[in-house]
Amino acid sequence: MSDAPLEYASTCIIPTTFTDFKLIGKKDYNYDSQVYSFEIPGGKPLGLPVCACILLKAPGRGRKDGGGKDDFDGSDAVRPYTPFSPPDQAGSFDLLVKRYDGGAVSTWLHELPLGSMVGFKHIKFNIKAQYPFEGAKRITLLCAGTGLTPMFQALHKLMTTPGDDRPVVLLYGNKAPQDILLKEQLDAWAKANPRLKVVHVVGNRPDDPPPPGWATTDTYTAETGWIDEAKISKYCHAPAADTMVFVCGLPPMYAALCGPRTEKELKEGSTLHKLGYTTAMVSKM
Numbered sequence: 106m107s108d109a110p111l112e113y114a115s116t117c118i119i120p121t122t123f124t125d126f127k128l129i130g131k132k133d134y135n136y137d138s139q140v141y142s143f144e145i146p147g148g149k150p151l152g153l154p155v156c157a158c159i160l161l162k163a164p165g166r167g168r169k170d171g172g173g174k175d176d177f178d179g180s181d182a183v184r185p186y187t188p189f190s191p192p193d194q195a196g197s198f199d200l201l202v203k204r205y206d207g208g209a210v211s212t213w214l215h216e217l218p219l220g221s222m223v224g225f226k227h228i229k230f231n232i233k234a235q236y237p238f239e240g241a242k243r244i245t246l247l248c249a250g251t252g253l254t255p256m257f258q259a260l261h262k263l264m265t266t267p268g269d270d271r272p273v274v275l276l277y278g279n280k281a282p283q284d285i286l287l288k289e290q291l292d293a294w295a296k297a298n299p300r301l302k303v304v305h306v307v308g309n310r311p312d313d314p315p316p317p318g319w320a321t322t323d324t325y326t327a328e329t330g331w332i333d334e335a336k337i338s339k340y341c342h343a344p345a346a347d348t349m350v351f352v353c354g355l356p357p358m359y360a361a362l363c364g365p366r367t368e369k370e371l372k373e374g375s376t377l378h379k380l381g382y383t384t385a386m387v388s389k390m
Contacts, residue, residue, distance in 0.1 A: 114229045116152040118145065121229075123162050125222035129197065135283065138203045138251070141214060143223065148196040151188060153227070155236040155262050156255050156351070156390060158187040161200075162224040166209040174207030182209045185231060187254040187390075189287065191261065201286060203251045234349065234388040236262045241349035242271055243342040247332060247362060248390075249278035252353035253286050255390040259351065264294045264301065271300065274341050278306040278332045278354070282319060295324040304340050306332050332362070334376050344381040352377075353390035363387055 111120040119126075130142030145151060153159065160183050167180030190199040204211040217223070236259065238244065244263065246256040256275060263273055279285050285305060295303045303325040307316065315329045328336060342348045352363050359365055364372025371377060371384040 114227050115154050115157060115232055117154065117157065117159070117227045118149055118152055119159055119225050119227040121226055123160075123224035123226045125224050128217055128219055128221045128223055130199075131217075131219065134201060134286070137284075138201060138286065139215060141200045141202060142197050143200075143225075145196050145198065150193045150195050151190070151198040153188060153192045153198075153258075154232055155192065155258050156187070156234060156388075157227070157232045158185040158255060158390075159225050159227045160184070160231065161186055161210065161214075162226075163210045163213045164224075166213050168209060174209075177209075182213075184210045187258055189254050189257050192258075201251060201254060203286075233390050234351070237266075237269070238349055240347060242347040243345070243349070244271055244273045245337075245341040245348065245350045246273065246275045246277075247337070247341070247350060247352045247354075248275075249332065249354035249358050250284070251286065252355070252358070252390070253277060255353050256351060257287055257290070260291075260294060260301075264298050272302075272342070273300060274302045274304070276304045276306065276332055276336060276340055278308075278358075280309050281307055281316060292324040302326070302340065304328055304336070306330065306336060332358070334380060337376065337380060344383070344386060346386075348382075348386055350377060350382060350387045351390055352387065359389060363389060366390075 114121050126143040129144045132140050134140050163182040166182035167178050169176045169178045186200050188198040189201050202211050204215050248256050263269055291303055295301050305325050306328040308330045311330045313329050319327050321327045362376045364375050366389045371387050377387055
C-alpha cells in the first residue's frame with residue numbers, strides 16, 4: 106500500500122484517487138429513483154465546489170463495446186454524480202439516482218446492502234463553471250432526468266445568496282410529470298423568487314400531446330415533447346456575452362444540444378450553435 110499523501114482537486118474532502126465511503130442510507134424517492142446516503146468520517150462536510158461532481162466506481166460493471174445489458178467484461182464502470190445535499194452538510198452526502206432498465210451502475214447501487222463500501226474520487230475535470238459565475242447576468246439551465254442535480258446545486262446558491270438577483274430560467278425535461286425530481290423545492294424557490302422561471306417539459310416523443318391534467322401553475326410553465334430549438338428560443342435567455350447556459354443530461358441530449366460532454370467546444374450544427382450561442386456561453390455539466 107502506498108504511503109504517498111492524497112491529492113485533492115478542490116475543497117472537496119474526496120481525493121483524486123478512489124476512496125471508499127460507507128452506504129448508510131437508502132430510500133425510495135419515487136417509483137424508479139432512490140436517495141443514497143454515504144457517511145463522511147469525522148462528521149466533516151463534503152465541501153464540493155458549486156458546480157462540480159464526483160465519480161462513483163462500480164467494480165466489475167464495465168461492459169463490452171456494443172454488448173447487451175449483461176455483457177460485463179470485468180472492468181469497472183465509472184459514472185459522474187452530483188450530490189443534491191448542501192456542500193456544508195456535516196457527516197454525510199446524498200445522491201439521487203434514477204434506476205434505468207439495464208443501467209450498469211444504477212442497478213448495482215439499488216442492490217447494495219447498507220454498510221457496503223463504495224469508491225468515489227473527485228478530479229479537476231469534474232469541476233465546472235464556479236459560482237458566482239463571473240460575468241453572467243442571465244443564466245439558463247437546460248437538463249433532463251437526474252441531470253437536474255448539478256442545476257439544483259447551482260440553484261441553491263443562486264436562490265439563497267443575499268444580493269444575487271439575476272434572472273434564471275430552468276428548462277427541465279422528463280418522460281412524465283411523475284418523473285420530475287425535487288419538484289417541491291423547485292416550486293418553493295419559484296414562489297419565493299419571481300426571477301426564477303421554471304419550465305417543465307414532459308414527453309416520450311417530440312410531438313407527444315399533454316398528459317391528462319398537465320397544465321401551467323403559478324410556479325411553473327407546463328410544456329410537452331422534448332427540449333428543442335423552439336422551446337429554447339421561446340423561454341431561454343438569448344445569446345449574449347453576459348449570458349450563461351448550463352447543460353446536463355444523458356449523452357443523446359448533449360449530442361443534440363451542444364455536443365459531447367467530454368468536448369469543451371460547442372459542436373457546430375448543434376441546437377445551441379444554430380441559435381447563436383458560442384462555446385464561451387455554454388457549460389457542459
